[in-house]
Amino acid sequence: RTLLPSNAAPPPMDPKALSLFGGFLDCGIFAAALTVTKRIVSQDMETGYYRVLFSRDVDPRGYYLLRWMLGGVFLSVLGLLLSSIPYLFCGISLPVWTYAGQIALHYLIAGGLVFFLSCFISSDVFAAIGICIFSISFSMYRELLPIWVVAFWPLVPPLGLCSTMGPATRGAELAHVLVYGGCLIAGALLALTYRRFAEGGRGD
Numbered sequence: 001r002t003l004l005p006s007n008a009a010p011p012p013m014d015p016k017a018l019s020l021f022g023g024f025l026d027c028g029i030f031a032a033a034l035t036v037t038k039r040i041v042s043q044d045m046e047t048g049y050y051r052v053l054f055s056r057d058v059d060p061r062g063y064y065l066l067r068w069m070l071g072g073v074f075l076s077v078l079g080l081l082l083s084s085i086p087y088l089f090c091g092i093s094l095p096v097w098t099y100a101g102q103i104a105l106h107y108l109i110a111g112g113l114v115f116f117l118s119c120f121i122s123s124d125v126f127a128a129i130g131i132c133i134f135s136i137s138f139s140m141y142r143e144l145l146p147i148w149v150v151a152f153w154p155l156v157p158p159l160g161l162c163s164t165m166g167p168a169t170r171g172a173e174l175a176h177v178l179v180y181g182g183c184l185i186a187g188a189l190l191a192l193t194y195r196r197f198a199e200g201g202r203g204d
Contacts, residue, residue, distance in 0.1 A: 021086065022165035025099065026106070029079055029164075030132070033107050034125050036071035037114040040064060041192070042122040061192045065185070068115050072107045079103035083164075098168045105162040105169060108181035113157055116184045119191035135159050154180075 041064055044050045050060075083099045113131065117124035139160035142150050158180055161173050169177060 019165050021094075022163065025079065025082055025103075025164045028082060029075060029103050029106050030110055030159075032075050032078055033071075033110040034114060034128060036074060037068065037111045037118070038125045039118055039122060040067060040071075040115055040124075041118040041188075042120075042124060046122060060195075061189045064115070064192060065189065068111065068185075071111060072104065075107050075111070076100060076103055095168075099164050101168055102162055102164045105174075105177050105181070106159070106164075109157050109159050109162055109177065109184070112181045112184035112188070116188040116191070119188050119195065131157060132159050 080096060080100060083094055083096050086094055110128065110132065114124050114128045117127050121127060135157045136159060138145075138153065138156050139158075142153055154176070158173075158177050161169050161177050
């Protein structure tokens, strides 16, 4: 670690290096979000764990929502640890709390998408990766697309608005991310409400 005078503020990171580190952080958080939410619902359905889990008076919606939220807590801690690496080893100041907010939004969209898909299919992660790649490509090239195609942009997961490579998401863009993520979680909970977990069990 670089030794700094006690009264000196840590130097900021070079903008190019900051953008590069943000890209590294985005990739790491995306992979971690997929890992902690992978088959969160579908695996229990396929292995029969639901018969034990819901044999007592346990609400599937609350159980899976809690698991999803714990994954978000883990991811937030992981993101804060990763974003502190430049300071710990080089004494370089980073917008850690901005990163924390963007990581939370990233998990809301990526993790929420896997949560939603897992209620219907077992290949939730592969489907989510494909959708997110399409989303990022759509965001990058939407200015080149016809107007009628761009009109469907609000239906695409706004993962590009959650990147740590730029400034914090604010205003209408933040509202868009929160509403989209909220709809994913609400859709997953609605699916859990009507999905039959076992004959005579919860979720009927």
